[in-house]
Amino acid sequence: MRFFSVNDFLFILAATRWTILLSLLAFALGGLLGVLVAVLRIARFAPVRLAAAGYIQLFQGTPLLMQLFLIYYGLSLFGWRLDAWTAVTIAYTIYAAAFLGDIWRGCLQAIPKEQWEAGRALAIPYLPQLFLIILPQAIRIAIPPTVGFMVQLVKATAVASIIGFVELTRAGQLMTNATFQPMVVYPIVAGLYFALCWPLSVWSQRLETQMQVENASGRRK
């Protein structure tokens, strides 16, 4: 048995970059897919709307771990040999898109109906209405909950350790196995997650209060 040394700490610290990278990838790709989900979720054509709602329900109503297993084992059955990075990125993209799509749907619907009607009165077609009138206003109210979801996403990446993907939590497990000092290792791992998430949480709360103050002071409606 050996003691937990500075090198062990550096190993865990270095693994934090994979947590960050996976979170960023999932956020970027999931965000792109999420915009599509949100827009389809409020489409005028009912089947499209229902399909988007079904997508959100399905991925918000099942455990992330199951989604990971299904993608990891499932896709390889169909002959696609996926490396861990691809499988995990796909799974987290799909997961993030379901949650972001739902959050952004709410923000799009929070824009008063009159804004759509004004666009229609000016004979602006649907897509320019959506992208030039509604979206710019919706983005403002979407920022605080989106930052809040980033916290959830960073925490969710810990689940990837269960299928053997080496990130912060998995690095902690490896170090525990090497040093037999879970009492030291896991609190450090938790501390590193806290260091990632806490600033985002504070930022999200601050944005939210700011917006409430702006709304209350009546600067913008």
Added chain:
Amino acid sequence: MTYVFQFGIVFDQLPLLLEGALLTIRLAATAMVFGLAVAVMCAYLRTSGPKPVRVLVAAYVEGIRNTPFLVQLYIIYFSLPALGIRFEANQAAVVAMVVSFGAYATEIVRAGVQSVPVGQVEVGLALGLKRFQIYRLIVLFPALKAVFPALASQFILLLLGSSVVSAISANELTAVANSLQSTTFRAFEVYIVATVMYLTIAVAFRGFFAALYWIVFVRGRER
């Protein structure tokens, strides 16, 4: 390459999976009851306790909300034995779920408490009630009513999040699915069936909460 689905082998083992699903429900329901009790207490301490207690509760809530559930689970199951606190896998799972759900629910209940008009608290003070009596008799009910939907969604997250307790060999639905796929080599089919079970449980609980809301808050006290 074509793949032939064979669900038969999974359906033969359905009783095992159902047993796992039952344990998942039991774990989540237990965690909800105790977690809610923790939350109701902590929300009171967070708003009206003495300063050091308020800071302590805030640290608990923020500490839990900004770290992954899986790591909390590992700390409880793997780290605490070093301090002489030992749990079986299923016990550790429940404890972790209570601690985690308690923190999220504290923040939700606190929002509800703050949504109750100050006038109501003043009425309590005018009637000579003590602070905790005001909380218990006047504030708590409308506060819980206001945040009920948020609590219900948080419970669904708890339920789905409980699948990661399979990582410490608690034998709930995911763990059963894992052991089945390693004996049948039908990973995809096993996980599809388990996923459908989770979805069913989640949908059923949403319905249950809608009914509960109606029974407790709409029909129960019309005023």
